[in-house]
Amino acid sequence: MCAETPDYKDTLNLPKTDFPMRAGLPKREPAWLARWEDIGVYDRLREKAKDSGTSRTPFTLHDGPPYANGHLHIGHALNKTIKDMIVRSHQMMGHDARYVPGWDCHGLPIEWKIEEQYRKKGKNKDDVPIVDFRQECRKFAEGWVDIQREEFKRLGITGNWADPYLTMNFHAERVIAEEFMKFLMNGTLYQGSKPVMWSPIEQTALAEAEVEYHDKESFTIWVKFKVADYGTGETDRAGEEESDAASQAVLEAAQAARETFLGAYVVIWTTTPWTIPSNKAVVFGADYDYGLYEVTGTPEDCWLKVGEKYLLADKLAAATFAKARLSDDQWTRVSDVTTAQLSAMKLTHPLAGTEGSNGEWDDYRDFRAAPFVTDEEGTGFVHCAPSHGMDEYELYRDLGMLDQVITYNVMDDGGFRADLPFFGGKHILSRKGGEGDANKAVIDKLVEVGGLMARGKIKHSYPHSWRSKAPVIYRNTPQWFAAIDRKVGDGQDQYGETIRERALKSITELVKFTPISGRNRLHSMMESRPDWVLSRQRAWGVPLTCFVKKGALPTDEGFLMRDPAVNARISEAFEAEGADAWYKEGAKERFLADDYDPAEWEQVFDILDVWFDSGSTHAFVLRDREDGTEDGIADVYMEGTDQHRGWFHSSLLEACGTLGRAPYRNVVTHGFTLDEKGNKMSKSLGNTVAPEDVVKQYGADILRLWVAQADYTADQRIGDTILKGTADSYRRLRNTLRFILGSLGDFTEAQRVAPADMPELEQWVLHRLAELDETVQQGYRAFDFQGVFQAVFNFATVELSSFYFDIRKDALYCDGETLRAHACRTVLDILFHRLTTWLAPVLVFTMEEVWLERFPGEDSSIHLQDFPETPAEWKNDALAEKWARVRRARRVVTAALEVQRVEKVIGASLEAAPVVHVEDAETLAALKSVNFDDICITSGLSLTADPAPQEAYRLPEIADISVVFEKAEGEKCQRCWKILPDVGTHAHAGVCGRCDSALD
Missing domain, CATH: 3.30.2320.20 (Class I aminoacyl-tRNA synthetases (RS))
Known part of the structure; x- marks a missing residue:
């Protein structure tokens, strides 16, 4: 620049803003939270919907209640952030979007914590009055509700935090009991004795949703059942008809078979040796090929003897003998074995006749074909303990033989009954959930009596309690069930007469699933699921509010009391006192009043499965609250994919039993959170990511942006490298918004230019906004936050920052008061309103900061705004x-x-x-x-x-x-830096003609 050339920097209209490039989110976000609480943003939105002249369609996302126990993990943050984006986006699209957060407060984990506190003080839970114990559980849950509420609020989650729903509130406990009593009254409730998943450590039945699968090393044994008798063929349970059962040929054939098979062994294989004392039968496959095999040689250290004969499935014989350490030349196949021949055999238990057994196992074992036998592993024969397996239970239930095969050998704590010969008092698991002494005791006794062919260990996937992390067992025990294939006598048959029919029809006709795979998953579960186990043997929860006739059997008429007046008294008491009323002294007499003799009735003290609690929330939240829904049905249920067998599942079952249909119109599912390498997070591995730590380092908006950038329908990865990439995307977006703010500092309405008068470049931006508005709103309605954010982010950083802004900086800085400059600022103003509102559901803190930078005020907030309407005429495809x-x-x-x-x-x-x-x-x-x-x-x-x-x-x-x-x-213009031939030829030194005019 020549010495005499003025410095024109101050004549340029450069961006001016106090909006910082460095966000400082961890320190600044709490102030915005406090501000929203002060001005009551959530309440003002509800008031906005009630204002006269406005018509806002209600939209309700019903919150699946997290458990009130422990600090939040990253899965909580993912879940609640997705919910928040759904609620906020629908509010800004013109709905009255309500969100009532809730908590699951009953159940075993809280009981355990209180029991743990008792043990530290040397107290015994059983010595404490149950109402006092329940009050301590309530107090514990209240404390964690308060902690988690503040942790959720710190993530920028909007909702009715002042009045959440709790399953332990008195009204909630009343409604849960009333929902249960609807099952009582409509005929679907019954008491039955069948195998259920049982936790010996927690001493309670578990629902499928309370079970997770982990690898476990188990004992595996091959057990010998001797063929001790053989029929003459007159009874053929396999279905093959004899043309002349009395003929001499048949009798001779039967006698020959008797001589062939007597003394041979049918071999079964099991990974649960502790079930052998409860064995009542052995079954085979009607369609498989079986053979009789003879041992011709044995190695050292082998339990088999030369000359012994074994019945095995042909496909599995070689592998079975190999387990017994026999080589291929040490056994031979003697003959075929037909299904009819198998059906004529009678087997004895390996412990039959053992000294000291007191005849416990002396009866013949039932031996028949069964459909669940496979020839993929094992021996082709399956040992049946119907008290400990559903397949066996259902087989003998359908045969009408349960009374002959059900045992009660295993107690609540997983120990054998004290009087069981040889094994009384032995436990399947130790008190800490490890291997007990039962399996070893059974194996040792089988070895002693010569009942084993082989033994070993196997590592396999096995069910564990998700709370105690200890293995569970199948155990026959009296429980209360809701029958899902029994006609529901409530007259609500629009979608089917049974719970299963209603559930399946709801899934296929009434509910939209995101992603669509959720529909198939839930449908297949509902198609095959058994009756719902409602009862738990614990103390903290809502009791099964029913009475049973003393001395009556569950199958007897009048076994269950079904009296609306009694039910009404229970409801009234629960509303006033909560479920503790059931446990207070004189409760039975109070509820039965003068209508019944208390001496003739027993009060049930099992508590309801906590999944029944949460499955009932549609009734006391959606139906009963003022901020619920008119029909008791939510627009959206949104949870993790594990809730297809959890909350989605139990809510569907419960509502189909009481409401007649699903309680939701949309089911949205997210995946699990993994570390950066795709591994499941575990404290022991040290790869967990705590939301609190992310918020302290980056701010909640970065965590929310991580959610928005990912495909939440799949599993999510998170870690420091990923979060750094997320923060980089945030900085790029923040830079775009900072430029817009700086360029609008002196914009006035007088400068606004009508779209028709704008240059084509500005009209093109408006066209893109019209397209983007459709993309954004369609994406938000489809819960596609990744699609929305990617579209807005690419538009802001590529089409705006790298194209439009790059081009128009010259006009903005140098033009002065021209149509082009005014049109650009008009477009920037339009962009401001759309970008801030479109991104507000995701970046709740940053968009508030951007908004207040331009529109400060005590009551100002981006979260009180709606998405601006976009004129159709902006769209210009040509x-x-x-x-x-x-x-x-x-x-x-x-x-x-x-x-x-x-x-x-x-x-x-x-x-x-x-x-x-x-x-x-x-x-x-x-x-x-x-x-x-x-x-x-x-x-x-x-x-x-x-x-x-x-x-x-x-x-x-x-x-x-x-x-x-x-x-x-030419020369370089000292104001706009363009190189032009006319520079230096105007009144103002060293500038081009355009800048000379601007300076004038």
């Missing part, structure tokens, strides 16, 4: 097609100039005045109709249809456009 040609040509020019810049021929694009050769006439016309040199940010530019010289620059994918580099001629 203009968009033209500007697609312009942008395509610009790519070639900017690429050509970048080559020159890298080679240091120029330092900036304003030093260039390239010649652009365009073969396509329509493209050439489009380029000539705009200021293409401004679009390319050059000081000059020539357009020609002449053929390009060989040395011209080309992009392979854009063959019809070529660029010949030329330097700009």
